[in-house]
Structures are given as C-alpha cells and as structure tokens.
Amino acid sequence: xxxxxxxxxxxxxxxxxxxxxxxxxxxxxxxxxxxxxxxxxxxxxxxxxxxxxxxxxxxxxxxxxxxxxxxxxxxxxxxxxxxxxxxxxxxxxxxxxxxxxxxxxxxxxxxxxxxxxxxxxxxxxxxxxxxxxxxxxxxxxxxxxxxxxxxxxxxxxxxxxxxxxxxxxxxxxxxxxxxxxxxxxxxxxxxxxxxxxxxxxxxxxxxxxxxxxxxxxxxxxxxxxxxxxxxxxxxxxxxxxxxxxxxxxxxxxxxxxxxxxxxxxxxxxxxxxxxxxxxxxxxxxxxxxxxxxxxxxxxxxxxxxxxxxxxxxxxxxxxxxxxxxxxxxxxxxxxxxxxxxxxxxxxxxxxxxxxxxxxxxxxxxxxxxxxxxxxxxxxxxxxxxxxxxxxxxxxxxxxxxxxxxxxxxxxxxxxxxxxxxxxxxxxxxxxxxxxxxxxxxxxxxxxxxxxxx
Numbered sequence: 001x002x003x004x005x006x007x008x009x010x011x012x013x014x015x016x017x018x019x020x021x022x023x024x025x026x027x028x029x030x031x032x033x034x035x036x037x038x039x040x041x042x043x044x045x046x047x048x049x050x051x052x053x054x055x056x057x058x059x060x061x062x063x064x065x066x067x068x069x070x071x072x073x074x075x076x077x078x079x080x081x082x083x084x085x086x087x088x089x090x091x092x093x094x095x096x097x098x099x100x101x102x103x104x105x106x107x108x109x110x111x112x113x114x115x116x117x118x119x120x121x122x123x124x125x126x127x128x129x130x131x132x133x134x135x136x137x138x139x140x141x142x143x144x145x146x147x148x149x150x151x152x153x154x155x156x157x158x159x160x161x162x163x164x165x166x167x168x169x170x171x172x173x174x175x176x177x178x179x180x181x182x183x184x185x186x187x188x189x190x191x192x193x194x195x196x197x198x199x200x201x202x203x204x205x206x207x208x209x210x211x212x213x214x215x216x217x218x219x220x221x222x223x224x225x226x227x228x229x230x231x232x233x234x235x236x237x238x239x240x241x242x243x244x245x246x247x248x249x250x251x252x253x254x255x256x257x258x259x260x261x262x263x264x265x266x267x268x269x270x271x272x273x274x275x276x277x278x279x280x281x282x283x284x285x286x287x288x289x290x291x292x293x294x295x296x297x298x299x300x301x302x303x304x305x306x307x308x309x310x311x312x313x314x315x316x317x318x319x320x321x322x323x324x325x326x327x328x329x330x331x332x333x334x335x336x337x338x339x340x341x342x343x344x345x346x347x348x349x350x351x352x353x354x355x356x357x358x359x360x361x362x363x364x365x366x367x368x369x370x371x372x373x374x375x376x377x378x379x380x381x382x383x384x385x386x387x388x389x390x391x392x393x394x395x396x397x398x399x400x401x402x403x404x405x406x407x408x409x410x411x412x413x414x415x416x417x418x419x420x421x422x423x424x425x426x427x428x429x430x431x432x433x434x435x436x437x438x439x440x441x442x443x444x445x446x447x448x449x450x451x452x453x
Contacts, residue, residue, distance in 0.1 A: 003036040003072040003103075006061050008044040008080050020045045023076040026105045031074050034103075039070060048083075058082075065094045072101040085121065092117055156205045158218060159243050167240040174243045176202055181219055181244055185251055187399075187420060190215050216256055225249040250346060254388055269419045271299070272316050276426055279303035280434035280448060288312055301433060310433050311442060318447045319431055323424065324410050332404040349387045356380040399424040428452060 007023035042057035064070050075081045159173040180193035190212045197210045226242035271288035284305040291300040302309040362368040399420040406412035432448040
C-alpha cells in the first residue's frame, strides 16, 4: 500500500512545529504496523483548516489523491485534515472516484460506505462547532481584557515585551518608532521611515522587513499612545508604558489619513502644480506630462479630459513669483489662523471622514448613484482638507511659517523641498490654467490665481 502522511496544526506559538512532529510520528507508527510504504510526508504548520485559505501541503495531498499516486492517506484525526464540510465533501468525492483509503490514528473511516461518510461528516461538524465556540470564547475574553485596560497579543508587538508578568518597553525599537513618527510629522515620507528602520537593522516581530503599509499601521495603532481599542473602537486607557504621546499620534493620524498625502506618497514629488492646477475649460485636474510641438520634447501641464495644455516652466514661474511677492509683504503673518480649538477641529475631521466612508455603503445598497456619491465625497474631502490646513497652521506645521519668518523669502523658497513648496501653494491659493486661442503665445493672464480665504 502506497501511503502519504498529512499533519497540520493551526497555531504554532513557539515556531518549533512540535505538535506537527508528534502527529507525524504517530502516523508513521500506524503505517509501519500495517506494513504500508510512506511515499511522502506533507505538513502545514501554523495554518488553519477553518478559514478556507490555501494550504500548500493539503493542496499537494489532493493532487496525489486525484492522480492515484497513493492508495492511502494517514492523518492523526479527521480535523487535522479539514474542519470545513465543503472541504470534506471534496475529499469524499476523490476517495469515491479513486478508491483511496483514509486512515486515522484515532480510528479508521471507510469513506466508501454510507456509514463511514456519515461518521466523517459528524466529526467534521463537531470540529466546526468547536471552532465557533472557541471563537466566541476568544471574543469574550478579548472584550473583557480590553475593558480592564490590559494588552493582549498573539505575536509580540514591536516596541514591547513581557517580563515577570509586566509589559516593558524595548528601548531600541521604541526609539526607532519615535524617530519614524518625528520624520513623518516633519514632512518626510513613510518610505524614508522604512529606510531608517532598515539602516538600523530592525525588522517587524514577524521577522520581515518593514514596508510602508506595516509602518503606517504601527504609527496609527492606539496601543503606542497607551489606549485600548477593540473592534476599532477606543475603549479605555491601557496599563502599559506609552511610546507615542496621544497628542503626537493625533497629529500623525491627521497626516497619514490625509487623502492628498496618500496620493503623493507612492512616488517622489517632481512637479509643483501636478495634481493641483485646474483646467480653465472643464475644471478637471491637470498633471505634468511630456509634450512635443515640432521640436524637442518639453514638460507641460495637461488636462486629461479636454487636453488643454501649457508649458510647465512658464506656469511655475508665474505662480512662484506671486507666492514670493505675497509672502514678502509685511502682513504675511496674517495668513495664519490663531486661537484654534485643535481638538474640536480634529473631532470635526473625524466626523467628516466617517460620513465620507459611509458613502460606499449607500452606493452598495443602491441608495445613492455613483455620481451622487462622487459629488458628495468631493465636497466632504474639500471640507476635510480645509480643516486639516487650519490644524497645520495652528500647530505651526505649515511651510508658510518658515517663509514668512525668513529675511529673504525668495532664498527661503528656493531652499525649500519641492513637497513643502507644493503644500504652501495648496494652502495659499487655487490655480486655474485658462484656454487661449490656437497659436496664441503664453501670457501670465492665462494663469488664474484665487486666494484661499
């Protein structure tokens, strides 16, 4: 009898695979007692059989069974093979078609008989019921732990560990996380934070390199501000050391959940008005692109809707000249909003974001059309942007602050990173590029600037 051994466990807390090894040993003894030849041993360690996610060892097992490469499958128990009835039905179908036997350490099941199939289904149902009961118990335990302000984890969170029953801070990791937060608040990208962590030789606690997604998730996690959250809701204050003060994480949240920032983080900012300038003919956003006009290629801003275009360098020259002239005026400091209630502004931002997120559900339920959702979303996004600008100005984070304090605004502007210059333009004005007659030469009047109130 040609046989194959299959072993699986859902959670390997130590990473040593001890439970799988014990299953394999018991299955090997069963095969030896029966004089079967084990052609292959397949394992899926630290993998659940109840989620439906692909298991490499299990998929290989089904391939061997379908191709009639084995005569018997040896497992420790049916629930090691599957905990879902839909998967069991697939195994039963294969066994009926190929004659492959299923042997378990806890007792054989003859899937060629109706009694054997019934017993297999009963065992699978029992296993599924236990999964659901375990899930309910775990949810109740998690809720109780959250209410008590305790931190629980399956895998150690970056920056923390447990010693003698208490949660302690891992200094090297905490300092790196603080530095990443400071970099983002200073206007640097998440990618720069990822590079910093790599230079320090730090990985996630899963042993993987940091990436933009994992760093963003960590910086937004209320755990680092000493808060307990459960199912996305803030529950209470935690009973462990704080790594990121609540005020700093609040500012991080404002920055990292800014739609405009996410659109800009994927690539380096290269052009001042790309994604900011509006078409004066149709109102669409204009982007930088390479253009040709019976000669050498050049960069221009082009509307993707009606194809209105203008040379990039001459438009930038007009806008930069206006910005420098305005910020050189004695009353430039009046551009800043004073005495703002930042917590209230943040709360209003959060409410508007929630309303914007709810639009997707209204679209899915057929209560709003796609065009209505788009219009409402744009309106809410505009309000959120205005509130975020007020928050930035109130906290002194605006690039306008550095410019208005400079003795030489033009020199300060030239020395400023392009990303900051782009933000300054967006805070100050809206830029609209107007159409002109065919063949008309560029005129500064073709760039319409409207100051933000």
